Amino acid sequence: ILNVEQSPQSLHVQEGDSTNFTCSFPSSNFYALHWYRWETAKSPEALFVMTLNGDEKKKGRISATLNTKEGYSYLYIKGSQPEDSATYLCASYNNAGNMLTFGGGTRLMVKP
Amino acid sequence: ETGVTQSPTHLIKTRGQQVTLRCSSQSGHNTVSWYQQALGQGPQFIFQYYREEENGRGNFPPRFSGLQFPNYSSELNVNALELDDSALYLCASSLEGPYGYTFGSGTRLTVV
Numbered sequence: 001i002l003n004v005e006q007s008p009q010s011l012h013v014q015e016g017d018s019t020n021f022t023c024s025f026p027s028s029n030f031y032a033l034h035w036y037r038w039e040t041a042k043s044p045e046a047l048f049v050m051t052l053n054g055d056e057k058k059k060g061r062i063s064a065t066l067n068t069k070e071g072y073s074y075l076y077i078k079g080s081q082p083e084d085s086a087t088y089l090c091a092s093y094n095n096a097g098n099m100l101t102f103g104g105g106t107r108l109m110v111k112p
Numbered sequence: 113e114t115g116v117t118q119s120p121t122h123l124i125k126t127r128g129q130q131v132t133l134r135c136s137s138q139s140g141h142n143t144v145s146w147y148q149q150a151l152g153q154g155p156q157f158i159f160q161y162y163r164e165e166e167n168g169r170g171n172f173p174p175r176f177s178g179l180q181f182p183n184y185s186s187e188l189n190v191n192a193l194e195l196d197d198s199a200l201y202l203c204a205s206s207l208e209g210p211y212g213y214t215f216g217s218g219t220r221l222t223v224v
Contacts, residue, residue, distance in 0.1 A: 004154070032210035043116070044202070044215040051210075089154060093210035098168035099145065100204075100213065102154035 004092050006103035013080050014111050020076045021106040023090030027071035032093040034100060035064055035075055039086045047075075047088075080110045116205050118216035125223050130191045133221070137184040137205035138214045143167070144186040145213070146178060149200040158201075161186055162208055190221075198223045 005024045013019050025033065032051045036044040048057040053068040061078045077084055087107045091100035117136045125131050137144050143162045147155035157170035161180035175191040184205070190197055200220050204213045 006154075034210075034213065036215075041217065043217045046213065049211055091154075098160050098162075099157040099170065100147075100155075100210075101157065102147075104152075104154045 004090060004101050004103040006088075006090055006106050008106060009104065010107040010109070012109045012111065015080060015082060017080050017110075018076070018078045019080055019108070020074050021088055021108075023073045023075070023103055025071050025073070025090070025092035025101075025103075026094070027068055029094040029096045030068050030071070030092065031095040033066055033068075033073050034091040034093065035073070036089040036091070037086050038089055038105070044089060077108070080108070082110045082112050084108060085110045116203060116214050116216035118201075118203055118219050120219060121217070122220045123222070125193050125221065127193055127195060127223055129193050130189065131193060131221060133188045133190075133201050133203075133219045135186045135188070135203035135205075135216055137186065141205035141207055141212075141214070142184050143206045143208050144180055144184065145204045145206070146186070146188050147202040147204070148172075149202060149218075150196075151199070155202055158188065167208075193223045195223050197221065 035047040038044040050066040055066040063076045066073045087105040089105045091102040145160040146158040149155045160168040164180045177189045180186045200218045202218045204215045206213045
């Protein structure tokens with residue numbers, strides 16, 4: 001994997017459904033993986049920063065896992081609510097460039 | 113603590129003109145990174161400034177330049193604007209390293 005890739009690009013779910021998205025990233029020179037939640041016309045909001053293989057983090061109904069050996073991370077949302085509707089971005093920070101490399105995002109829409 | 117403020121929020125410029133975008137950093141942060149988000153893509157890294165020096169650069173031409181001031185606020189300058197420069201420009205402040213990025217809500221630049 002050369003770039004950071006996210007799937008799916010968009011997702012429509014019903015209120016109460018649980019859902020998950022995938023972020024794939026290059027495993028060479030990996031240092032940290034960021035997840036952001038971004039609502040239209042607002043600032044991207046940091047959800048998690050993970051560094052260690054096997055890391056799992058949780059914030060309310062949202063959790064994330066990290067596999068640095070195979071280069072992927074999953075973001076899970078349990079019992080989706082309409083206010084979870086946003087674009088979810090992942091970004092990889094490697095120790096070769098002082099920068100975050102972002103995926104294209106997953107746009108989640110939760111219907112009441 | 114203050115967040116990251118970007119100005120202006122929206123801007124329309126003519127092809128060939130020059131533009132300056134501004135970003136205030138969060139209190140206590142010494143690093144500012146700039147990103148360009150074109151329609152349908154994830155944010156792309158432009159450059160990063162640490163203690164007033166450029167500390168990393170993405171794949172952008174030299175007509176994209178920047179400054180960081182002693183109070184750690186920053187400017188992004190783009191010369192000879194092209195239609196493809198139309199995008200959302202995000203800045204983020206942080207301490208040096210992969211943690212604690214705080215994003216602004218962006219400047220929407222339209223080049224006509």
